Amino acid sequence: MTMHKIFIDGSAGTTGLRIRERLSERRDLELMILPDELRKDTAARSEMLNKSDISFLCLPDQAAIEAVSLIENPDTVVIDTSTAHRTADGWTYGMPELTGLREQLKTATRIANPGCHASGFIALVRPLVELGIIQKDIALSCFSLTGYSGGGKKMIAEYEAQDRDPLFDAPRIYALGQSHKHLPEMKRVCGLDQDPVFSPIVADYYSGMEVSVPVTRDILSASLKDIQTAYRDYYKSGLIRYDDSTEGGLISASAFSGRDDMAVAAYGNDDRITLIARFDNLGKGASGAAIQNMNIRLGLDEAEGLIV
Numbered sequence: 001m002t003m004h005k006i007f008i009d010g011s012a013g014t015t016g017l018r019i020r021e022r023l024s025e026r027r028d029l030e031l032m033i034l035p036d037e038l039r040k041d042t043a044a045r046s047e048m049l050n051k052s053d054i055s056f057l058c059l060p061d062q063a064a065i066e067a068v069s070l071i072e073n074p075d076t077v078v079i080d081t082s083t084a085h086r087t088a089d090g091w092t093y094g095m096p097e098l099t100g101l102r103e104q105l106k107t108a109t110r111i112a113n114p115g116c117h118a119s120g121f122i123a124l125v126r127p128l129v130e131l132g133i134i135q136k137d138i139a140l141s142c143f144s145l146t147g148y149s150g151g152g153k154k155m156i157a158e159y160e161a162q163d164r165d166p167l168f169d170a171p172r173i174y175a176l177g178q179s180h181k182h183l184p185e186m187k188r189v190c191g192l193d194q195d196p197v198f199s200p201i202v203a204d205y206y207s208g209m210e211v212s213v214p215v216t217r218d219i220l221s222a223s224l225k226d227i228q229t230a231y232r233d234y235y236k237s238g239l240i241r242y243d244d245s246t247e248g249g250l251i252s253a254s255a256f257s258g259r260d261d262m263a264v265a266a267y268g269n270d271d272r273i274t275l276i277a278r279f280d281n282l283g284k285g286a287s288g289a290a291i292q293n294m295n296i297r298l299g300l301d302e303a304e305g306l307i308v
């Protein structure tokens, strides 16, 4: 069996640790781990990056850009979980369920893992734009509920602090200036002319996401039933599937916590529709998607080692 050498730059962080834990059970992979005192040492990181077959970058944007600049080995494949390269030239967007991307991912050397909020929006909107059901010049809006692990170690510590502000008990809307870092990939990957009005909301639970896009019939060239069929036909392989089940008429944002798959669905009537995606920000929104992309790049079954 070929042992693939895997380095995780940032393996002590939320996304990196989860990838590390998951991959440590794999017999086909050799994990290259830096001791704690060297995990931010540039020379040690550079050596690992250049020795690896695949390097995951689980770092803040600036550190991810630096890591890429340290790579001289043309065979090292990079899977970057940060926002730094998602709309950059020469990078393949790591969402294999979208038309054409699975084939590109099989040979890509620079893979940009999608943003968590962006994954849900794109899974809902891109097929409808591709099929001409939504025109690309339409102004959309999007609400996205996320667990606090979406904010990484710092936000986890804030939410789990004994003496935290009581206002943390209730959901909080953020990115009020309409310049959230996921907007460029949402617009570009969906082929839209303009950014959506985007309202992310963080709430007092660890992980799980519910991304919703409200649409009215006048902007659609299809009925509710046609949209449901379109999603079913579009998502036939990969980790995304159509599922409009509810929990007694309500749908919880944490229902997919601990999983790697994503459910997309359309609810409503023929006048007003809500498109909703449910998944885990740490699963299909980060670590699960990164491992899926690694598996595709290695020519393995993409669901290998994933929790679904």
Ligand SMILES: NC(=O)C1=CN([C@@H]2O[C@H](COP(=O)(O)OP(=O)(O)OC[C@H]3O[C@@H](n4cnc5c(N)ncnc54)[C@H](OP(=O)(O)O)[C@@H]3O)[C@@H](O)[C@H]2O)C=CC1
Residues within 6 Å of the ligand: 009, 010, 011, 012, 013, 014, 015, 016, 039, 040, 041, 057, 058, 059, 060, 061, 063, 081, 082, 083, 114, 115, 116, 149, 150, 151, 152, 153, 154, 281, 282, 285, 286
């Ligand atoms: N959390 C989530 O749901 C998602 C996160 N992401 C993205 O993944 C990336 C990592 O995020 P997340 O895991 O949440 O963040 P964390 O803050 O939890 O982890 C980041 C890790 O990177 C380490 N680090 C920072 N600078 C350097 C450096 N120069 N060299 C080496 N290591 C460094 C940090 O060290 P230290 O421990 O000392 O702080 C930390 O361990 C980010 O770009 C984030 O936007 C993407 C999708 C979802």
Ligand SMILES: CC(=O)N[C@@H](CCC(=O)OP(=O)(O)O)C(=O)O
Residues within 6 Å of the ligand: 081, 082, 083, 114, 115, 116, 117, 146, 147, 148, 149, 150, 151, 155, 181, 182, 200, 202
């Ligand atoms: C709760 C919270 O703060 N979430 C983060 C999103 C985490 C994420 O997906 O970040 P990447 O762009 O690196 O993928 C945010 O909205 O900025």
